[in-house]
Amino acid sequence: MIQDVVNLINHVQGAYVRCIDNGQLEAWPDFFEENCTYKITTADNYAQGLEAGVIFANSRGMLRDRVASLREANIYERHVYRHFLGQPWILAEDSADVSSETSFFVARIMRGGATDVYATGRYLDVYRLNGGAPKIRERIVVCDSSRFDTLLALPL
Amino acid sequence: MLDQIIHSKSEPGHIWPSESLTRVPYWIFQDRDTYVAEQKLIFQGPSWNYLCLSVELKNTGDFITTFVGDTSVIVARDSDGELYAFENRCAHRGALIALEQRGNTKDFSCVYHAWTYDRQGNLRGVAFKDGIKGKGGMPASFCMEEHNPRKLRLAEAFGIVFGSFSNDVPPLEEHLGEEIYSRIGRVMNGRTPVVLGRFTQALPNNWKLYMENVKDSYHASILHLFFTTFELNRLSQTGGIIVDPSGGHHISFSAIEPDAAKDNEYAEQDIRSDSEFKLADPSLLQSFKEFPDNVTLQILSVFPTFVLQQIQNAIAVRQVVPRGTGRTDLHWTLLGFAEDTPEQRLVRLKQANLVGPAGYISMEDGCVGGFVQRGIAGASGEQAVIEMGGADTDSSESRVTEASVRGFWKAYRARMGM
Numbered sequence: 254m255i256q257d258v259v260n261l262i263n264h265v266q267g268a269y270v271r272c273i274d275n276g277q278l279e280a281w282p283d284f285f286e287e288n289c290t291y292k293i294t295t296a297d298n299y300a301q302g303l304e305a306g307v308i309f310a311n312s313r314g315m316l317r318d319r320v321a322s323l324r325e326a327n328i329y330e331r332h333v334y335r336h337f338l339g340q341p342w343i344l345a346e347d348s349a350d351v352s353s354e355t356s357f358f359v360a361r362i363m364r365g366g367a368t369d370v371y372a373t374g375r376y377l378d379v380y381r382l383n384g385g386a387p388k389i390r391e392r393i394v395v396c397d398s399s400r401f402d403t404l405l406a407l408p409l
Numbered sequence: 410m411l412d413q414i415i416h417s418k419s420e421p422g423h424i425w426p427s428e429s430l431t432r433v434p435y436w437i438f439q440d441r442d443t444y445v446a447e448q449k450l451i452f453q454g455p456s457w458n459y460l461c462l463s464v465e466l467k468n469t470g471d472f473i474t475t476f477v478g479d480t481s482v483i484v485a486r487d488s489d490g491e492l493y494a495f496e497n498r499c500a501h502r503g504a505l506i507a508l509e510q511r512g513n514t515k516d517f518s519c520v521y522h523a524w525t526y527d528r529q530g531n532l533r534g535v536a537f538k539d540g541i542k543g544k545g546g547m548p549a550s551f552c553m554e555e556h557n558p559r560k561l562r563l564a565e566a567f568g569i570v571f572g573s574f575s576n577d578v579p580p581l582e583e584h585l586g587e588e589i590y591s592r593i594g595r596v597m598n599g600r601t602p603v604v605l606g607r608f609t610q611a612l613p614n615n616w617k618l619y620m621e622n623v624k625d626s627y628h629a630s631i632l633h634l635f636f637t638t639f640e641l642n643r644l645s646q647t648g649g650i651i652v653d654p655s656g657g658h659h660i661s662f663s664a665i666e667p668d669a670a671k672d673n674e675y676a677e678q679d680i681r682s683d684s685e686f687k688l689a690d691p692s693l694l695q696s697f698k699e700f701p702d703n704v705t706l707q708i709l710s711v712f713p714t715f716v717l718q719q720i721q722n723a724i725a726v727r728q729v730v731p732r733g734t735g736r737t738d739l740h741w742t743l744l745g746f747a748e749d750t751p752e753q754r755l756v757r758l759k760q761a762n763l764v765g766p767a768g769y770i771s772m773e774d775g776c777v778g779g780f781v782q783r784g785i786a787g788a789s790g791e792q793a794v795i796e797m798g799g800a801d802t803d804s805s806e807s808r809v810t811e812a813s814v815r816g817f818w819k820a821y822r823a824r825m826g827m
Contacts, residue, residue, distance in 0.1 A: 305606030
């Protein structure tokens with residue numbers, strides 16, 4: 254049973270990072286439930302229970318606004334991410350929801366060709382299973398470091 | 410000393426090009442000797458440097474480590490209830506005394522040779538001071554009282570703690586002046602601040618380029634297109650720039666006119682109907698009235714490297730830490746207040762999206778300094794043109810001015826003897 258869930262989460266997460274890394278940001282909010290939480294924070298803030306995120310959204314609409322702003326308003330140098338994910342570790346599951354934790358490693362490739370380690374950390378997730386088509390109800394992106402190089406434009 | 414540093418340069422480009430404040434030579438952002446001189450004359454000179462918030466050190470023994478320029482500094486609360494600050498540098502061989510960013514301790518002990526310090530920065534113990542079995546040890550003439558890390562003067566403004574290595578800098582309130590001081594008080598407003606989050610944004614540029622950016626009200630509506638793209642800022646606004654007499658401190662503010670505020674709701678409807686882009690979830694900008702005035706934006710800076718920000722209900726302290734000629738760390742501390750209702754707290758969490766490394770209206774500031782730093786590479790003899798709004802550093806009702814940028818250079822040159 255656990256293996257089925259791991260496979261399912263793996264599959265969804267593979268699609269999620271592929272969406273971002275291939276630049277299809279408009280599809281990114283669709284990985285979330287309408288009522289969802291998406292937050293990027295740091296290990297220090299998370300450990301101290303500090304609430305604010307570098308990004309904080311509590312609706313899919315806010316995620317759509319993020320993408321719209323990146324596309325139409327915000328100015329930043331062109332770059333892409335390459336996500337590498339570990340295996341999801343199932344923290345809890347019942348018939349409706351799965352909580353999992355997954356390590357990530359994100360390289361950032363700048364317009365000029367520089368490739369750097371941009372962020373490492375873990376996704377702390379709650380998936381709503383929706384009968385085999387899981388969507389994210391909550392994703393807390395806990396970055397190991399408190400330092401963000403230059404800016405954080407693309408989602409993690 | 411400084412004259413030697415500046416004028417011993419063989420390159421003519423290292424002499425300030427004119428008396429006018431409207432030209433800034435690019436070598437000022439590149440030159441290593443200038444960076445070294447800044448540490449001595451500005452950061453360790455007659456400045457009040459932001460250290461922390463008083464509320465971060467509530468209990469006896471609480472400490473934090475922070476920076477004044479390059480210098481690592483410990484701030485600690487002792488059993489008398491007072492805060493003390495001293496260099497994070499062992500008086501023995503110079504190692505860091507405290508390695509953690511924050512904690513609680515009875516005393517500080519250097520890991521290298523276990524020299525120990527009390528919470529006021531006094532040397533209290535030297536391991537094997539009297540040797541072992543009568544052999545070795547420090548000479549009898551060694552006096553612990555003469556070997557302390559340098560201590561800082563401390564002063565607080567409305568719960569914000571500043572420190573200075575200088576005995577010559579006037580008291581904080583006098584140094585800031587009434588206009589700046591009272592507008593720090595306006596934001597803090599007698600409340601108990603609560604830290605909502607901390608982040609560091611690593612900027613690929615000289616620290617002065619970030620401070621210029623903070624003081625530059627001219628760029629805001631041009632570089633930052635979030636509000637204009639979503640047509641969220643159409644209400645007629647008043648505002649202005651206040652530059653203190655030294656030039657070093659400034660306030661940029663804007664306010665909704667009371668009549669426009671009355672029509673707020675109608676106006677927002679109008680905006681949504683004819684804007685090409687609209688927010689799917691406009692709750693991001695649903696503010697609550699936090700201050701008795703109508704000021705929705707107040708950016709305040711204290712020379713050299715402190716910023717206090719109010720953008721609607723997004724309150725934050727920014728500390729600018731130089732990391733070499735071409736690198737800067739920007740430490741964000743996002744604030745709420747103990748008096749916040751849960752609904753108000755949620756508004757602050759949402760509006761935090763406006764600022765920080767991923768901020769809708771601040772992420773550009775993280776890269777634009779780097780664009781300058783890269784743009785001026787190889788052009789150390791060239792100069793920036795800072796003439797918008799004239800050549801002076803006067804306060805004005807227009808924000809289409811670079812008066813407070815010129816003010817920064819006025820204060821900088823006075824301090825650097827340039």
